Amino acid sequence: MAKITPLSGFPEWLPGERIVEQHVIDTVRSVFELHGFASIETRSVEPLDQLLRKGGETEKEIYVLRRLHADPDAADAGLGLHFDLTVPFARYVLENAGKLDFPFRRYQIQKAWRGERPQEGRYREFLQADIDIVGRDTLPFSADVEILLVIADALAALPIPPVRINLNNRKVPEGFYRGLGIDDVAGVLRAVDKLGKIGPAGVTKELVGNGLADEKQVAQCLALAEISTNDTSFVGAVRALGVEHPVLDEGLDELAQVVDAANDNVTRPGLIRVDLSVARGLDYYTGTVYETTLLGHEGIGSICSGGRYDALASDGSASYPGVGISLGITRLLGPLLSRGVLRATRSVPTCVLVALPDEESRRECARIASGLRSRGIPTEVAPEPAKYGKQIRFAERRGIPYVWFPQSDGNDEVKDIRSGEQSAASPESWRPPEADLHPTVECDENGR
Amino acid sequence: MAKITPLSGFPEWLPGERIVEQHVIDTVRSVFELHGFASIETRSVEPLDQLLRKGGETEKEIYVLRRLHADPDAADAGLGLHFDLTVPFARYVLENAGKLDFPFRRYQIQKAWRGERPQEGRYREFLQADIDIVGRDTLPFSADVEILLVIADALAALPIPPVRINLNNRKVPEGFYRGLGIDDVAGVLRAVDKLGKIGPAGVTKELVGNGLADEKQVAQCLALAEISTNDTSFVGAVRALGVEHPVLDEGLDELAQVVDAANDNVTRPGLIRVDLSVARGLDYYTGTVYETTLLGHEGIGSICSGGRYDALASDGSASYPGVGISLGITRLLGPLLSRGVLRATRSVPTCVLVALPDEESRRECARIASGLRSRGIPTEVAPEPAKYGKQIRFAERRGIPYVWFPQSDGNDEVKDIRSGEQSAASPESWRPPEADLHPTVECDENGR
Numbered sequence: 001m002a003k004i005t006p007l008s009g010f011p012e013w014l015p016g017e018r019i020v021e022q023h024v025i026d027t028v029r030s031v032f033e034l035h036g037f038a039s040i041e042t043r044s045v046e047p048l049d050q051l052l053r054k055g056g057e058t059e060k061e062i063y064v065l066r067r068l069h070a071d072p073d074a075a076d077a078g079l080g081l082h083f084d085l086t087v088p089f090a091r092y093v094l095e096n097a098g099k100l101d102f103p104f105r106r107y108q109i110q111k112a113w114r115g116e117r118p119q120e121g122r123y124r125e126f127l128q129a130d131i132d133i134v135g136r137d138t139l140p141f142s143a144d145v146e147i148l149l150v151i152a153d154a155l156a157a158l159p160i161p162p163v164r165i166n167l168n169n170r171k172v173p174e175g176f177y178r179g180l181g182i183d184d185v186a187g188v189l190r191a192v193d194k195l196g197k198i199g200p201a202g203v204t205k206e207l208v209g210n211g212l213a214d215e216k217q218v219a220q221c222l223a224l225a226e227i228s229t230n231d232t233s234f235v236g237a238v239r240a241l242g243v244e245h246p247v248l249d250e251g252l253d254e255l256a257q258v259v260d261a262a263n264d265n266v267t268r269p270g271l272i273r274v275d276l277s278v279a280r281g282l283d284y285y286t287g288t289v290y291e292t293t294l295l296g297h298e299g300i301g302s303i304c305s306g307g308r309y310d311a312l313a314s315d316g317s318a319s320y321p322g323v324g325i326s327l328g329i330t331r332l333l334g335p336l337l338s339r340g341v342l343r344a345t346r347s348v349p350t351c352v353l354v355a356l357p358d359e360e361s362r363r364e365c366a367r368i369a370s371g372l373r374s375r376g377i378p379t380e381v382a383p384e385p386a387k388y389g390k391q392i393r394f395a396e397r398r399g400i401p402y403v404w405f406p407q408s409d410g411n412d413e414v415k416d417i418r419s420g421e422q423s424a425a426s427p428e429s430w431r432p433p434e435a436d437l438h439p440t441v442e443c444d445e446n447g448r
Numbered sequence: 449m450a451k452i453t454p455l456s457g458f459p460e461w462l463p464g465e466r467i468v469e470q471h472v473i474d475t476v477r478s479v480f481e482l483h484g485f486a487s488i489e490t491r492s493v494e495p496l497d498q499l500l501r502k503g504g505e506t507e508k509e510i511y512v513l514r515r516l517h518a519d520p521d522a523a524d525a526g527l528g529l530h531f532d533l534t535v536p537f538a539r540y541v542l543e544n545a546g547k548l549d550f551p552f553r554r555y556q557i558q559k560a561w562r563g564e565r566p567q568e569g570r571y572r573e574f575l576q577a578d579i580d581i582v583g584r585d586t587l588p589f590s591a592d593v594e595i596l597l598v599i600a601d602a603l604a605a606l607p608i609p610p611v612r613i614n615l616n617n618r619k620v621p622e623g624f625y626r627g628l629g630i631d632d633v634a635g636v637l638r639a640v641d642k643l644g645k646i647g648p649a650g651v652t653k654e655l656v657g658n659g660l661a662d663e664k665q666v667a668q669c670l671a672l673a674e675i676s677t678n679d680t681s682f683v684g685a686v687r688a689l690g691v692e693h694p695v696l697d698e699g700l701d702e703l704a705q706v707v708d709a710a711n712d713n714v715t716r717p718g719l720i721r722v723d724l725s726v727a728r729g730l731d732y733y734t735g736t737v738y739e740t741t742l743l744g745h746e747g748i749g750s751i752c753s754g755g756r757y758d759a760l761a762s763d764g765s766a767s768y769p770g771v772g773i774s775l776g777i778t779r780l781l782g783p784l785l786s787r788g789v790l791r792a793t794r795s796v797p798t799c800v801l802v803a804l805p806d807e808e809s810r811r812e813c814a815r816i817a818s819g820l821r822s823r824g825i826p827t828e829v830a831p832e833p834a835k836y837g838k839q840i841r842f843a844e845r846r847g848i849p850y851v852w853f854p855q856s857d858g859n860d861e862v863k864d865i866r867s868g869e870q871s872a873a874s875p876e877s878w879r880p881p882e883a884d885l886h887p888t889v890e891c892d893e894n895g896r
Contacts (some may be wrong), residue, residue: 004539004542004543005543006543007491007493007495007527010491010492010493011491012488012489012490012491012540013488013489014488014544014547014548015486015487015488015548015554018486018487018488018489019486019487021489022487033797033826033886034797034821034824034825034826034827035821035826035827035828036796036797036798036826036827036828037797038463038466038467038795038796038797039463039466039467039470039797040460040461040462040463040466041460041461041466041469042460043455043458043459043460043573044458044492044559044561044573045455045458045573047455048516061515061516062515062516063513063514063515063516064513064514064515064516065511065512065513065529066511066512066514067509067510067511067512067563068496068509068510068511068512068528068563070563079455080516081513091452092460094452095452095453095454096462099462100462100463101795101842101845101846103831105796105828106463111492113492115515115516115518125491125492125493135831139831140831140832142810142831143831146829149814261811261814264811265814265818347486347549348484348486348553349481349482349484349485349486349487350484362590363709363712366597366709366713370713373482373483376482377482378481378482378483378484379482379483379484380483380484380553381594383551383583383587383588383590383591384588394549397549398549438481
C-alpha cells in the first residue's frame with residue numbers, strides 16, 4: 001500500500017478532538033433549538049450554474065464532480081460541491097417555498113468545500129453552522145436583532161476564549177458616501193476595506209488615483225471608518241462629521257436599534273461593538289453586518305459573520321429577504337485544537353470499564369454493564385481477562401475514570417482510578433458524580 | 449433563474465422529516481456512546497487509489513473531484529468522494545495507529561456518495577452510521593458478539609417497525625464446501641447468492657454448467673442454504689448433512705456462541721435468526737456476517753449489514769482485524785418517510801410562541817422568552833404584532849403547542865392551542881408536560 005499521509009486542507013480529528021467538536025456542535029444546536037430554529041440539511045452538491053451565480057473569486061475554488069466512468073450527458077454531470085450553506089439554502093427555500101412557513105427560521109450544520117490554498121484558518125473541507133431567518137416578500141427588522149442575540153447566546157455557551165461581535169450597517173457608509181457626492185459606492189467600500197493592510201495613505205492613493213473620490217471626500221470616509229463605540233454614541237460621532245443623507249439616517253437608526261437591544265439582553269460588557277470600518281461583506285449585504293473576533297486569536301479572522309440580504313432568493317412571484325450568520329466551526333476549532341487551548345477530559349465516552357476476571361465471567365460482566373447503561377452510564381467490558389493491572393492501564397490510557405470489579409459473591413466494587421478510592425457498589429444503584437458521566441471540554445487559554 | 453428541480457438520488461428532507469432523521473441520529477449515537485464507542489469523522493475525500501483498492505463494481509460509481517480552474521498537478525487532483533465509511537476508516541486507523549488505543553471502538557455517522565442509478569433504496573448521497581471494533585494484530589471473538597448486541601440495542605431504541613437480524617458465518621459455508629471437496633469456494637458462494645432470484649434449478653444449472661460442483665454437491669449446498677433457526681439447533685441440522693471439515697467446526701462454534709449470547713441478552717423473541725442462505729458480503733468478510741430485514745418492508749433490502757474482517761487494514765508492521773456493522777440511515781428513512789410511516793409531532797423545535805401584543809412590547813416579550821429558554825423550554829417570539837387569531841394560526845401551522853399571552857399587569861396566561869385550555873403562568877416557573885417539550889417521532893405502520 002502507498003504511504004499514507006494527511007491531505008493538506010482536509011482536517012481530521014483524533015477521538016479526543018472530535019469530542020470537542022461534537023460538544024461545540026451540540027451546544028450551538030441546543031441554543032438554536034431553544035430559539036425555535038429548525039434543522040435542515042441540504043445535499044452536498046448544486047448545479048454549477050447555481051454555484052456560479054454568486055460569481056467572483058469563489059469560481060475558481062469550486063470542486064466539480066464527475067463519475068469515474070460517466071456518460072457525458074448523465075443527470076449528475078455539471079454538479080459541484082457547495083462552497084457555503086447560503087447558496088444551497090436559497091435554492092432550498094425556492095424549491096420548497098410552498099411547503100415552508102414564513103418567516104422560516106432554520107439552522108444548518110454541515111460541511112462545505114473550497115479549493116483554497118491551504119493555510120491556517122483556510123480549509124478545503126470545513127464545517128459551518130448557519131442560522132437564518134427568511135421571510136416571504138417582507139421580514140421585520142427585529143429579525144436583525146434576534147440573529148445577533150441568538151449567536152451571542154451560542155457563543156456565550158461555548159467553552160472558548162472571549163469574543164467580540166463587530167457590527168456595521170451597509171446603509172451607514174452607503175448613505176454617508178452618497179451624502180458626500182460619491183457615485184461608485186461599491187468601489188469606495190472595496191478600497192476602504194484595505195485600510196488595515198495598506199493604511200490611510202494607501203487608501204487615499206487608490207481612491208484619488210482611480211478618480212473615485214477627492215482628497216476631502218477620502219478624509220471624511222476615513223474619519224467614518226475610525227468610529228468605533230460600545231453603545232449608541234456612534235450616532236453622534238457620525239453626525240458630527242456633518243454629512244446628511246436619508247439612507248445614512250436609516251442606517252444609523254437600524255444600527256442603534258441593534259446595539260440598544262443587544263446591550264439590553266447581553267450580559268457580558270464588551271461583547272458587541274459598533275465598528276464602522278467593518279467593510280467585508282458590505283458589497284453583498286444590504287443592511288446589518290456582523291463579524292466576530294476571537295480575542296487573543298485575532299489572526300484567525302472572523303469566526304462568525306453574516307448580515308441582512310434584501311433578497312436571499314427570488315422567483316417570479318416572490319422575493320425572500322433574509323438575515324443570517326455563519327459560525328465557522330472548523331475555522332474556530334482548527335487553531336484552538338492545534339494550540340492545545342481546548343481539550344476533552346477523556347478520549348472516549350466510556351465512564352466505567354467493567355474488569356473481566358476470566359472468560360467465564362463475560363456474561364456476568366455484560367449483565368453488569370447492561371445494568372449501568374440502562375441508567376445512562378456509558379460502560380464497556382474489558383476486551384480480555386488480562387491481569388487487573390493491565391485492565392486498569394487500559395482504562396487509564398483512555399481517561400476512563402472508573403473500573404468495576406465484579407465479585408463472584410455479588411459484592412462488587414468500583415474504583416476511581418484517579419484517586420485510587422475503591423468502594424462497594426451495585427450495578428442497580430451506583431452512580432458516578434454528574435461531572436464524570438460524560439467527557440467535558442476544558443479551555444486553557446495558555447494552551448499546552 | 450433556471451427552474452429549480454430536485455436532483456434524483458440526492459434526497460433532502462423538509463424540516464419535519466429532518467426532525468425524524470435527527471432523532472434517529474441522536475438515538476443511535478446515544479446507544480453507541482453508552483457502549484463506549486468514540487465518534488470520529490473522516491474527510492469526505494480519499495485518494496483514488498485508496499478508493500479503487502476495494503475494486504469491483506464500486507469503481508464506476510465513484511465521484512471524482514476536480515477544481516473548476518485547477519492545475520493538473522494540484523495536490524487535490526486524483527481525489528474522489530468516499531462511497532462507504534469502511535475504506536476511510538481503515539485509512540484513518542493506519543494513519544493514526546500510533547495515536548489510537550487498541551482495541552479501538554469507533555462510531556462514525558456521515559454521508560457517502562455513489563453514482564448509482566437512482567431508485568427506491570438507492571441514493572447517490574446517503575447517510576450511514578457505522579460502528580467497528582478494531583484490534584492490532586488480534587481481536588477477541590467476543591467483539592463479534594458485542595457488535596451484535598450494540599446494534600440490537602440501537603435498533604430497539606428506534607421508533608421503527610420490527611426488524612430481524614440474520615446471521616451467518618463465512619466459515620460455515622466455506623468449511624462445508626471444502627468438506628464436500630469443492631475448490632472454488634468464492635465461485636460457489638456467488639452462485640448460491642442468486643438462490644432467491646433464479647431458484648434452486650438456476651443455481652444447479654450455473655454450478656454444474658460451469659463445472660464448479662456436481663449435482664450431488666449442489667444438492668448439499670442447497671440443503672445448507674435452507675437451514676434457518678432462531679437458536680443453536682442449526683448446528684444439529686448442519687451436522688445431519690454429514691459433512692466434516694475443521695473450518696466448518698470453527699464456523700458452527702462461533703455462530704452458536706453469537707446466537708447464545710444474543711438470546712441471553714436480547715429480550716425481543718425473533719430479533720435474531722441464523723440464516724445460512726445469507727451470502728452477500730461473505731466474499732469479503734472472513735467470519736460472522738450480519739444482515740437486517742425491516743419486517744413489512746423487505747423490499748428495502750438489508751438496512752444494517754456487516755461482519756468480521758481478518759484484516760480491516762494492514763501495514764508493514766501490523767494487521768488490524770475488525771468487526772463492524774453499518775446502518776443505512778437514508779436507506780431506512782427514505783421509504784419510511786415517503787410512505788408516511790414515521791412522522792414528527794411538529795415541524796419546529798419551538799414549544800412556546802410568545803404572542804406580541806404591539807411593537808412596544810417586543811423587549812418584554814424577549815424577556816419572557818429568555819426566561820423560558822433559561823429553563824430549557826424552546827421559545828420564540830411572534831415576528832409581528834398581528835391580531836391574536838393570526839398569531840395563534842402561526843403557531844398552529846407549525847405545530848407549536850403553546851401560545852403565551854403577556855399582560856401589561858404581569859398576569860400572563862398560556863394557552864394549549866390543541867385543547868384550548870388557558871391558564872395563568874409565570875415565565876419563571878411554568879413548565880409544559882415533558883412530552884411537549886421537544887417534538888417526538890411517531891411510527892404508524894399503516895402509513896398515511
